[in-house]
Amino acid sequence: MTPDHNNPNRPLEDEPLRHHTYDGIQEYDRRLPNWWLLTFYGSIIFAVGYYACYEWWKALPDQAAVVKKEMARIEAIKLASVSSLSDDNLWAMSNNAQFVAAGKATFLANCASCHKPDLTGNIGPSLVDNVWIHGPQPMQMYATINNGVAAKGMPTWGPVLGTKKITEAAAFILSHHKPNATTKAAEPR
Ligand code: HEC
Numbered sequence: 763m764t765p766d767h768n769n770p771n772r773p774l775e776d777e778p779l780r781h782h783t784y785d786g787i788q789e790y791d792r793r794l795p796n797w798w799l800l801t802f803y804g805s806i807i808f809a810v811g812y813y814a815c816y817e818w819w820k821a822l823p824d825q826a827a828v829v830k831k832e833m834a835r836i837e838a839i840k841l842a843s844v845s846s847l848s849d850d851n852l853w854a855m856s857n858n859a860q861f862v863a864a865g866k867a868t869f870l871a872n873c874a875s876c877h878k879p880d881l882t883g884n885i886g887p888s889l890v891d892n893v894w895i896h897g898p899q900p901m902q903m904y905a906t907i908n909n910g911v912a913a914k915g916m917p918t919w920g921p922v923l924g925t926k927k928i929t930e931a932a933a934f935i936l937s938h939h940k941p942n943a944t945t946k947a948a949e950p951r
Contacts (some may be wrong), residue, residue: 834859847929849941852900855929856936865934868927872919881938886916887948890938898945904932 777790794802815821838860844851855861870879876886887895896906907928910918919928 831859842926847901847904847925849900852904852929852932852936853941855933856900856939858933861930861933862937864927865930865932865937868923868931869934872923873931876915881935889935892939892943892945893948894945895948897947898939898943900932900936903935904928907932 774790774792777792780789780791782789812822838855838858841851841855841858841861869877869881873886876884877889878884881889883889883891887893892898894902896902896911906916908918908920910916910920912918919931923931
């Protein structure tokens with residue numbers, strides 16, 4: 763009777779011996795079981811598919827970006843818990859992707875009508891040049907947004923937006939600037 767090579771329980775002695783001998787050890791030429799082969803070929807197919815999705819089609823999230831986003835989220839929680847605002851922590855917020863994104867949304871909804879979506883200014887002055895009517899320091903900007911300049915047409919945002927949104931909007935404006943940049947006081951209008 764010819765040995766049934768697909769029967770995993772067949773006796774070893776039915777297998778042909780391979781020709782090589784290492785240190786006096788010989789191998790039976792036994793067919794690998796189907797579960798083993800399936801796992802092996804399956805892992806090759808998975809590897810190729812995974813590589814293509816990750817490297818070529820970018821269909822999977824980039825690991826470095828995931829880490830960066832998560833770090834920004836943790837940093838934002840730390841920054842949001844500061845009890846009193848200062849120039850320094852407003853600058854820190856302006857480097858935080860999450861704060862800046864929230865501030866951008868507030869800015870586009872409430873401020874862009876006068877300052878333009880790209881902040882270059884229209885009814886209100888440009889917020890991207892380094893010329894400031896009310897001072898270049900973060901807390902000075904915060905105060906202008908919070909209190910407004912009624913006589914000049916800048917609304918009072920404190921009661922409308924609250925501290926958190928004003929902080930975020932200020933962080934968004936500051937994200938277009940660098941601390942210690944050379945600034946200029948605007949000519950009186
Ligand atoms: C109705 C138009 C209008 C809207 C809306 C508006 N602003 Fe203004 N903003 C102005 C005007 C006008 C000034 C200039 C005030 C002055 O001349 O003293 C100004 C000034 C500013 C300044 C000070 C600029 C400087 O040079 O010192 C900041 C900062 C500012 N706005 C931020 C904001 C933010 C943030 C929002 C949204 C929450 C906003 N503005 C919404 C009209 C507007």
